[in-house]
Amino acid sequence: MTVWVLGDQLNPETTPLQHEDHVLMIEAHNFGERLPYHPQKLVLVFSAMRHFRDELRERGYEVTYIQAETFAAGLDRFYDAVPGADLVVMDPPSHGAGERFRHLVESRGGSLTLVENDLFLTTPAEFDAWAGDTESYRQEHWYRHVRRETGILMDGDDPAGGEWNYDDQNRETPPGDWTPPSAPRFLPDDVTEEVVEFVQERYPDAWGSADEFVWPVTRDEARRALDHFVENRLADFGPYQDAMVGGEWALCHSLLSAAINLGLLTPHEVVTAVETAYRDGKAPLNSVEGFVRQVVGWREFMRHVYRRSMPELAEANQLDQTASLPAAYWTGETEMRCLSEAVGHVYDHGYAHHIERLMVLSNFALVYGVDPQALNRWFHLGFVDAYHWVTTPNVVGMGSFATDVLSSKPYASSGNYVNRMSDYCASCPYAVSKTTGENACPFNALYWDFLKRHEAVLRGTGRMGLMYSHVDRKDDDEWEKIEARAAELRQMGRDGTL
Structure with missing residues (x-):
């Protein structure tokens, strides 16, 4: 039997590798064109696979390493050389991947055994x-x-x-x-x-x-x-x-x-x-x-x-948010210091730490009204550590509150949170102390507008009572200014002038 080692299973201590010394690895290239993946993400995966191939060979394994456009094309070449081969692979965590691989193998006359993925602590x-x-x-x-x-x-x-x-x-x-x-x-x-x-x-x-x-x-x-x-x-x-x-x-x-x-x-x-x-x-x-x-x-x-x-999680959108990502998520060009820093970190390194992910990148997209799946795709393509099983619950569940499957309230905030946890606001052209007006922090009006727009869903949640007590104290004149400022900010987001 041959161990099929996937690109996220690069550990010599995994159980299948303790029992077999024939290894198949397929470096599939076509997936990198489905989204404009960060080049460092692509380099990391392909380089780590090639280094692991070399390590296994040094350890005495016989490694068949195939570079192909797709897994299907790679398996065609493998089965041309080894008809009817039996494969074993650790069950990948992304939804349906194991069964898709099984179908690819069986349709080429082989067999695929899926075994426990022991690169996690729990089963x-x-x-x-x-x-x-x-x-x-x-x-x-x-x-x-x-x-x-x-x-x-x-x-x-x-x-x-x-x-x-x-x-x-x-x-x-x-x-x-x-x-x-x-x-x-x-x-x-x-x-x-x-x-x-x-x-x-x-x-x-x-x-x-x-x-x-x-x-x-x-x-x-x-x-x-x-x-x-x-x-x-x-x-x-x-x-x-x-x-x-x-x-x-x-x-x-x-x-x-x-x-x-x-x-x-x-x-x-x-x-x-x-x-x-x-x-x-x-x-x-x-x-x-x-x-x-x-x-x-x-x-x-x-x-x-x-x-x-899954698969419902991948399509969840309980708040019915539909906006495209603001242009700043692609260009990094914005007067918002916090957003510019976070996007710049992702562009330069394929990485931003968890508070930048949740309370800047996701939070702003949430109060702005971004489609959760659009945000999920951006995280998936932009981060070196991102996989569908990682980003989907984090971004769709936590960051976008598109479902209440793992969170009882949205992680939404005004600019006060960023001001408390960073040194950004002191040097930002936007005033974190202002909600409306020309240079008011974009987080503020968008936050209150978000609460107002989604009141039917959010007011009843147990942890939102305090915020809605503040909503209730705002009069019609204040709401008119907030809504006008929020509409202006969304237009600026589309135009790339935030």
């Missing part, structure tokens, strides 16, 4: 047993369940430190004289340089810059990136994880999500590394717990919610 069976028949999920309950079951950050039956969650210690903004440690850089070798040239020639319409490619593309580099985070960034990660600072794209974030989603690192090993740092007195509990929650809580949770909520 579908475990989540299904926990969730039962519910169709509405809450991450905090799942997070506590996983920690109890695994013993991660537990002291006996109790959470380490006595609390499950240290969010209240993780909302600081750094002092003005603070400088984050430099982000790790992994300069391209000959293999990666060859891929960069290929991507630039093959995908001329890709959105983003390939100039600063510094992502880890091998397991060794990924482990060094993990060590760098634990030793240099973890201690300050917690308190500043929600902060935004002008000119800083990485701050103290781990920058490990792309490596984890490729399989270069496993969630178990990164969680073990940060917990060990806490147990050894090298990192504070609030930082360690905040990171563990991202991996043990959110990443696992999103995978399972996506699995159980």
Whole structure:
């Protein structure tokens, strides 16, 4: 039997590779034309695959590596050489992918066995047993369940430190004289340089810059990136994880999500590394717990919610929002300092950290009225760590509130949140203190207009009562000005003059 290794399963310790020494890898190129994917995303996937091919060969595996336009064309070539071959592959997390691959293989006279994907901490069976028949999920309950079951950050039956969650210690903004440690850089070798040239020639319409490619593309580099985070960034990660600072794209974030989603690192090993740092007195509990929650809580949770909520999740739009993305999401050209910084980070690096994703990029699109699927496509094409199973629950569920399957209220805010968590507003031409008028912060009028437009859906949610008490205090004259300003901002968004 031959192990089919997909491009997001690049780990030599996976179960199928412990039992078979024949490997198939197909580097399919056509998918890169479906959307104008960020060139660094394409370089990362193709370079990591080629490096993994070489690593497996060094370990003694017999690797058939096929470059083709599609998986179907790659399988044609494979079965021309090995008629009737039996394949085994770890079940990919994206909806329906496993069965589509099975059909492709069986239609060519082979067989495909789908086995458990062990690049996650938890299994579908475990989540299904926990969730039962519910169709509405809450991450905090799942997070506590996983920690109890695994013993991660537990002291006996109790959470380490006595609390499950240290969010209240993780909302600081750094002092003005603070400088984050430099982000790790992994300069391209000959293999990666060859891929960069290929991507630039093959995908001329890709959105983003390939100039600063510094992502880890091998397991060794990924482990060094993990060590760098634990030793240099973890201690300050917690308190500043929600902060935004002008000119800083990485701050103290781990920058490990792309490596984890490729399989270069496993969630178990990164969680073990940060917990060990806490147990050894090298990192504070609030930082360690905040990171563990991202991996043990959110990443696992999103995978399972996506699995159980598809395909409906991919088309969800409970607020009936239909606007196109503002031009600034493509150009980065806007007077809004927060939006310009966040889009610029994505364009330059294929990355922005979680608060930029949720409270700037998604929040602005939400109050502006963007179609959730349009926003999802933008995240999917723009981020080096993005896959359909990752972006869809995060962007459609959390960021767009297109469904209440995993969130009880929208993550919408005025400019006050950005002002509290960043240094952007002090140097922005827009006034965060103003809701209407020529230079009023765009977030403000759009936020109140959003609440008014979607009152029928949102007023009844339990956590929106305070906001609607403010809505009720505004008179007709104020609403007329808000609605006029919101309409003006949407036109500016279409014209690219925000």
